[in-house]
Amino acid sequence: MSTPSPKPLAGKFAALCGLPALPLAGRSPNKLYDDDCYALWNKYAMPENIRRHSKLVAHIAENLAELALQRHVALSVDDVRASALLHDLGKMYSLRFGGAHAAIGAAWVVAETHNYAVAQGVMHHVYWPWEIVADATCCQLPMLVLYADKRARHDQCVTLDERFDDLKVRYGKNEEAVRSIDASLAQMKAVEAALMTFLGWEGLDAYTFTCRGLVD
Numbered sequence: 001m002s003t004p005s006p007k008p009l010a011g012k013f014a015a016l017c018g019l020p021a022l023p024l025a026g027r028s029p030n031k032l033y034d035d036d037c038y039a040l041w042n043k044y045a046m047p048e049n050i051r052r053h054s055k056l057v058a059h060i061a062e063n064l065a066e067l068a069l070q071r072h073v074a075l076s077v078d079d080v081r082a083s084a085l086l087h088d089l090g091k092m093y094s095l096r097f098g099g100a101h102a103a104i105g106a107a108w109v110v111a112e113t114h115n116y117a118v119a120q121g122v123m124h125h126v127y128w129p130w131e132i133v134a135d136a137t138c139c140q141l142p143m144l145v146l147y148a149d150k151r152a153r154h155d156q157c158v159t160l161d162e163r164f165d166d167l168k169v170r171y172g173k174n175e176e177a178v179r180s181i182d183a184s185l186a187q188m189k190a191v192e193a194a195l196m197t198f199l200g201w202e203g204l205d206a207y208t209f210t211c212r213g214l215v216d
């Protein structure tokens, strides 16, 4: 008995066949190169300043990931870099139309790439809802993207305090907003302390990741 062939898409779904696809032919569908991320930046109209910021976040996150690998943490440096490059993909949309940019960006990354690890980093780059412990778990992909983002003020590498001072000026419009920013700073200090302990890196909090000249 022969296997029935799948029915062709009909009606309004037939139009979906014309959507642009990323150039993934000939390699793992889950591996994302910088050019794939740049294609998504273009598709979702990411402005230049967010592209520069994202490149810096990727540089910082990648540095941390390489050190984590030396500590035998199981993670993909490529995924960490791609996730950092894409972490603010939903930012412009949320500024124009509302919604949580982390969730919007993560949904787009899942739909476009099917790489759930990369999407997870996008989803959690604002807040980590679970416990922070100074073991290998503090070097998970989302944690590295989360921390790297908080060390990048626009396209400049800064300390957590400098980054959060800037957030307060821009977003601390009322008491509740200031409380929320303070809570986020406290969480990031906990992440930083965990990373310093686990990675054995005492000067991490002030390290500049040799970023001069990185962002063109």
Ligand SMILES: [Fe+2]
Pocket: 053, 057, 087, 088, 149
């Ligand atoms: Fe960011």
